[in-house]
Amino acid sequence: MDIPSIFQRAYYTAPILVQNVLFSALCAAQDRKRYSHHYKEKFDWLLETEWWDKDRIKAYQIQKTNEIIKHASRNVPFYKELYGLHGISSRQIQNLTELKDFPIISKENARASMQEMYALTASRKTITTRTSGTTGSPLVIKHSPDSLAFQWALWWRHRHRFGWQRGERFLTVGARVPVHSAQVAPPYWREDILANRTYLSSYHLGERQLPAIIKMLTRKKFPFITGYPSSIAQIAAFMLDNNISLPVAPRLVSTGSDALDANSKRLISEAFKCHVTDQYGMAEFCGNLSSCPQGHYHLDFECCHLEIENGRMIFTGFANPVMPFIRYDIGDAAKSDLITKPCTCGRHSPYILGFDGRSEDYITLRDGRNIMGLNQVLEYAVGVQAIQIVQNDIGSIDVMIVPAHDYNEASTKSALSFEFEKRLGVNAIDINYHLVPSVEKTPSGKIKAVINNIEA
Ligand SMILES: [Zn+2]
Numbered sequence: 001m002d003i004p005s006i007f008q009r010a011y012y013t014a015p016i017l018v019q020n021v022l023f024s025a026l027c028a029a030q031d032r033k034r035y036s037h038h039y040k041e042k043f044d045w046l047l048e049t050e051w052w053d054k055d056r057i058k059a060y061q062i063q064k065t066n067e068i069i070k071h072a073s074r075n076v077p078f079y080k081e082l083y084g085l086h087g088i089s090s091r092q093i094q095n096l097t098e099l100k101d102f103p104i105i106s107k108e109n110a111r112a113s114m115q116e117m118y119a120l121t122a123s124r125k126t127i128t129t130r131t132s133g134t135t136g137s138p139l140v141i142k143h144s145p146d147s148l149a150f151q152w153a154l155w156w157r158h159r160h161r162f163g164w165q166r167g168e169r170f171l172t173v174g175a176r177v178p179v180h181s182a183q184v185a186p187p188y189w190r191e192d193i194l195a196n197r198t199y200l201s202s203y204h205l206g207e208r209q210l211p212a213i214i215k216m217l218t219r220k221k222f223p224f225i226t227g228y229p230s231s232i233a234q235i236a237a238f239m240l241d242n243n244i245s246l247p248v249a250p251r252l253v254s255t256g257s258d259a260l261d262a263n264s265k266r267l268i269s270e271a272f273k274c275h276v277t278d279q280y281g282m283a284e285f286c287g288n289l290s291s292c293p294q295g296h297y298h299l300d301f302e303c304c305h306l307e308i309e310n311g312r313m314i315f316t317g318f319a320n321p322v323m324p325f326i327r328y329d330i331g332d333a334a335k336s337d338l339i340t341k342p343c344t345c346g347r348h349s350p351y352i353l354g355f356d357g358r359s360e361d362y363i364t365l366r367d368g369r370n371i372m373g374l375n376q377v378l379e380y381a382v383g384v385q386a387i388q389i390v391q392n393d394i395g396s397i398d399v400m401i402v403p404a405h406d407y408n409e410a411s412t413k414s415a416l417s418f419e420f421e422k423r424l425g426v427n428a429i430d431i432n433y434h435l436v437p438s439v440e441k442t443p444s445g446k447i448k449a450v451i452n453n454i455e456a
Pocket of ligand 1: 292293294296298343344345346347
């Protein structure tokens, strides 16, 4: 839960106790949308469907794919026009391989046609979120109330696989900023009282802050920890370097929203002495994959169909009629093909072995701190077609902006500068803005939000 800009000043200057109450209230307002009456129904259903057999999974996916194609070609201007051009407006499939006849949508297509991607039938009760920004091109995503509950039910099903029930006490390590960057004394965390959660800012994990954080972990004995793998790995590395272990090990560390690489996984399991699991999701909610105890990423087929073409993941989402994504190239790569033989965990849903090329880079400040998750700052840029942070030397970063038609230089710069300052502090780094015709892409065509050229 980010602090809304209208009362940031009041929030950050309030005593910590008051901040905890305000932060809890903000989180509770957000949780009311996530855990609406749709949530319980979906969650119970998902506990059943995860044991469906292969035939039932396939029949369900074909039915749902046909439903979303039919809905999109009638009610979503973008697909109406696109499928009309391809002469497939009334096409229904008998087999999932027939989806190949439908065009692939790229992130750039979606960004350029965003307004046409919202269903005309959407009610006024839609919920707006932004893309994770990992590709550098911000997208405004609209959810139906039940699709947001569906997504959270999937995420809690993943946790439930490892014995974690909603309501149990946990720690989140995340890139939202309930703690101001200028704060130089602990606590670097805030309490989300109603959710039984402590929220630790991933911007306060420097050598100077970590001893206080370890003390807090020792005192609070969290049974469950979740958050950015790179941030949790940073805590783990510090613990291992200083020969620290917690008196009571957590029962589980569950990561997401940034790639869990083998090195981070090893650091976390060694330092925290517990199982580490991971899940993959996205703001567009056109797909989701969740690890099983074997460490295989099972497709959460209840919400999507996944095709893998030369490593690239192409999702068709069933769960959000307000903004459907059909054959959407998410820009991330899978480490394996989709494996369809049953997993030893007993689930019949297909799975992959992991991901390639999804890790977010960090930037390095003058005081040596490595800052992750700055892709979140880029979400605040409006009127841009693509945006990227490039760091070539320690004292500065370059923000490369490909302007869209509605770009406004003054408002974009002031929004970004405000967000950078909030996270990094005043004058922590020089920020240079550049308008460019295009930003750098990886060989697979992905736009990385942050490129750090310092070590190279
Ligand atoms: Zn499995």
